[in-house]
Amino acid sequence: MDDAAIIDLYWARDSRAIGETGIKYGVYLTSIAMNLLGLPEDAEECVSDTYLAAWNAMPPERPGILRAFLGKITRNLALDRLKRLRAKKRGGGEPEAIFDELSEIIPGGDCPEAELDRKELLRDIEAFLRAEPPRARNIFLRRYWYADSVAAIALRYGLRENAISAQLMRARNKLRKYLTERGHVI
């Protein structure tokens, strides 16, 4: 079923919408949740919560790219769940490594609280990524949006793990320099 038809089911409040979403995007969403949470049962609950959130969001939402829309919900829910798990001293592993890597980009400073500052930072990061070659951009996003392991990215692109790690390090350094020039890093 195509995305427009699935969205129509949500708008018609037809419960088949959830089944069709699961058929088409269940594996994709589970992989995002698994990357962050690590345990199948946590990931499964997270994906179920995604379906509920999508049900509550559509209508009024009519996403342009359903896959990305659902992926974002799963990512946010998984991140919230991860925070709770970390408070209970659970979690760790891949997300910790990813957070460590990202902490190099804007070290020291606090998270911008003003919505305007956040939007400006996000806009600059998007501009940076758009200017990157497609493969470099996609490898960055696989790691820092999808939370893929370095091994998984290496397998996906048919490269060695150390080549992926080196490429990610170059991208982080470049992004840091880019954000420094725009006043986001002091």
Add this chain to the structure above:
Amino acid sequence: MTGEALFALLGDLDQALVDGAESAPARKRARFRPAAFVAAAACAALAVLAVNMGLFQIGRNTAEDSMSGGQSEADMTSKPEDVNLQFPNAPGSTDGGSTGDCAESQGFFAVITALSPELTVAPSEDSPLWGKAARVVLTMTDCAPEEAAMPDGLKPGETVWIACDLDALIRRDEATLEAPAVYGIYRDRASGS
């Protein structure tokens, strides 16, 4: 800003950008070009002819050793480490399939047989592929060029031809070819030393 905060912020990236990383083909696929296929046959024949005639060989092995991928003991001890053969994206490299490229291939003359046991190649979609021969730029990995032992006077960055098992080459984005899958390395007559 903590890494976790930045990770959370990245969740709001433009969805089209994010979806691009999911929808983009993970590995490049070599396209089939009928014209390139015909040219490949001619170039492969030339490569085999050059090797069989034993002409212009500058490696230490015999032409037979070269075609079978074999290496003498002397070559095994002097083989270069991690010779990385990458397809050219350099300005002036031409797309596969034109007769001009094929004519250019007639100039290769040198057979280099001191190969590394493993050769990595990274074909790109616009690289000329000629059935049993591919045009590549020699680059080194994991060591500085000045530390590297290139076979028989080849220089990092030099553009050469390799005769190889194309099937093995195009199956993977970064294929690791066993030495027997690479039959020889050829240098253009015009650029030969």
